[in-house]
Amino acid sequence: MSGIGKDATITSPVGKGDEEVLPSEGEGALRRKSLLTMPNGSPTKIYPGLEDNTLKKKPSKYTKSEIQSKISPRTRHDASSVVLPGMIAVVVLTCMCWTLWLILLNVAPNDTVNRIMDTLTFDYGSFWLMVDPPMSLMIAATLGLVMVAVGYLGVFIKLISCRSSPKKAYLVHQAPDSNNFVKKVGKSLDDAAARPTRGKIASAILKFAAALAREDSAERKMSKLLMKFGDLALETFLLHQMLESGSPAVLIAIFTIVVASNALICAVMMFVPYKRAPRAETFVDILFDFLIAIACPMLTLVYCLSTFTFDREKFAINLQVFPAGWFEQSASVVADPVQTAVIYKSLKSLRIMSALDLFSRMGVNGTLCFRLRNVVDLIHNPTKQQSSVYPKRSRVGAAALGIFSAVLIVFVEESMRTSSLACEPHPESLEYTHTQALPTWIKEFTKLEYL
Numbered sequence: 260m261s262g263i264g265k266d267a268t269i270t271s272p273v274g275k276g277d278e279e280v281l282p283s284e285g286e287g288a289l290r291r292k293s294l295l296t297m298p299n300g301s302p303t304k305i306y307p308g309l310e311d312n313t314l315k316k317k318p319s320k321y322t323k324s325e326i327q328s329k330i331s332p333r334t335r336h337d338a339s340s341v342v343l344p345g346m347i348a349v350v351v352l353t354c355m356c357w358t359l360w361l362i363l364l365n366v367a368p369n370d371t372v373n374r375i376m377d378t379l380t381f382d383y384g385s386f387w388l389m390v391d392p393p394m395s396l397m398i399a400a401t402l403g404l405v406m407v408a409v410g411y412l413g414v415f416i417k418l419i420s421c422r423s424s425p426k427k428a429y430l431v432h433q434a435p436d437s438n439n440f441v442k443k444v445g446k447s448l449d450d451a452a453a454r455p456t457r458g459k460i461a462s463a464i465l466k467f468a469a470a471l472a473r474e475d476s477a478e479r480k481m482s483k484l485l486m487k488f489g490d491l492a493l494e495t496f497l498l499h500q501m502l503e504s505g506s507p508a509v510l511i512a513i514f515t516i517v518v519a520s521n522a523l524i525c526a527v528m529m530f531v532p533y534k535r536a537p538r539a540e541t542f543v544d545i546l547f548d549f550l551i552a553i554a555c556p557m558l559t560l561v562y563c564l565s566t567f568t569f570d571r572e573k574f575a576i577n578l579q580v581f582p583a584g585w586f587e588q589s590a591s592v593v594a595d596p597v598q599t600a601v602i603y604k605s606l607k608s609l610r611i612m613s614a615l616d617l618f619s620r621m622g623v624n625g626t627l628c629f630r631l632r633n634v635v636d637l638i639h640n641p642t643k644q645q646s647s648v649y650p651k652r653s654r655v656g657a658a659a660l661g662i663f664s665a666v667l668i669v670f671v672e673e674s675m676r677t678s679s680l681a682c683e684p685h686p687e688s689l690e691y692t693h694t695q696a697l698p699t700w701i702k703e704f705t706k707l708e709y710l
Contacts, residue, residue, distance in 0.1 A: 344638055348418055350549060351631060355411040357553050358624070362404045365397060365611055372606055375560070376567060381574075381590035387603060392612050400611035403621045410628040418635050480650040487525055487649070491663060493622050494518045494551050498667075500616070502674050504608050507601060510562060514555050515671045519664040521547040526657035529649055540649060541634055548627040556609055563602045569594055 363371045368389035373379045378386045391397065498518060501511055524547075528540050574593045581587040591599070611617050650656060 344418060347631065347634060347638070348415065350545075351411050351415045351418065354549070354553050354624075354627065354631075355408055355415065357557060358404055358408040358411065361556075361609065362401060362408070364609060365392075365400050365404065368610060376564070376602075378569075378590070386590050386594075387606070389607070389610075392610070396611070396614070396617070400617055400620075403611075403617060404624075407621070407624045407628060410625070411631070414628065414631045414635055417632070418638075477650060484649050484653070484656050488659075488663075490548075490626065491518065491522055493619055494521070495667065496615070497551070497619055497623070498671065500619075501608060502671070502678075505601075505604050506559075506608055507562065507605065508675060510555075510559055510605070511671065511675065513558065514551075515668060517547065517550050517555065519667055521551075522660040522664045522667075525649065526660040529651055529653050529657050538637070541630070541637065545627070545630050545634060548623065548630060552623040552627045559605050559609060563605050566598065567602055568598065 360371075368391065369384060369387060372387050372389060373381070373384055376387075392400070495518065498511070498514055501514060524543055525540075528543060531539060569590075570593050574590055577587045577593065586592065611620055
């Protein structure tokens, strides 16, 4: 008994609760009994290499969706914060380069067209016979285009400066906001309209002005819709100028589609959900302003470059064979007169030749520059615009825009059809090309058919 007690006092349970420990030699039945009477029952067995596998759990599809929902908004925000400013920068640089080229076209039309069409050696640089506008108009057009180019440059500098330096971006956000100024003006107008000393007419005018100052007011949205109709009227005037100048049918069709789509998409945007409306309306307006002011004129230049064909080998042979001053040395003899006339009219449509041209070009370019500046502010401060630009679910406005698109398409189609019918009896006609001085001995000839 004493030996058994001694064994009992020496040995103690060595089970850890999660490991299986086998009794060593010398431990008797008492040791085995103590292991069998442990409260854990059968202990958990751990095998080598399986410790990590028992602790890992595969993420369920709900866990993955939660992770994606947490990561994807930030990823989208980072991508949009890089892609959107880059696209705006490309648009602004394109507008600025095109405006600078238009300045050269108005100041030195013959040299600019000869360089772009590669006709510097044709007729001593007078192949296209571009006529200079009056000096006063040329100065006004140059100053206007320079102001537009400076505006684009300011938008680009503002975009780059805020993107390059976070401190500058912070200062821009902390600077006095124009929205706060407009709110203060609207509040002061409301207070002035509420004074009993004001007359009814003055009070109504002040209330209307205060409503225009509020961003989410129905009056302000209706005024923006009326301004949209003003933009469409200006674009229609540009289209009418293209019809009057005899521009190619392809360019007229493209310009008509752009103007009609501008009106139709504006009508569709009135029924877009409220949360997506503000930014979508702003970028749609910028897209169509860019197409009207920059893309379509650039397409005109591309059309002229792609359709101009000239037999340069034949012209080089004429220069070598015929003496200087002969009629055969003129490039207009080799060139296709119809093709040259169409390209001449297309290039002439890019110039500012009248006060109406100046007004329309400055209008579309100024509108585009102003909206680009607003979208740069919107990129740096997304909370600046909280309300939609145009009234929502305005059936009258949408119907008016739809009717405008239909009338515009019918008008252009009828104009082109009637013009074609009027030209059918005269398939070919003479057109002035240039003036050439005849020699004195020509008086000896009495029958010019022998000349």
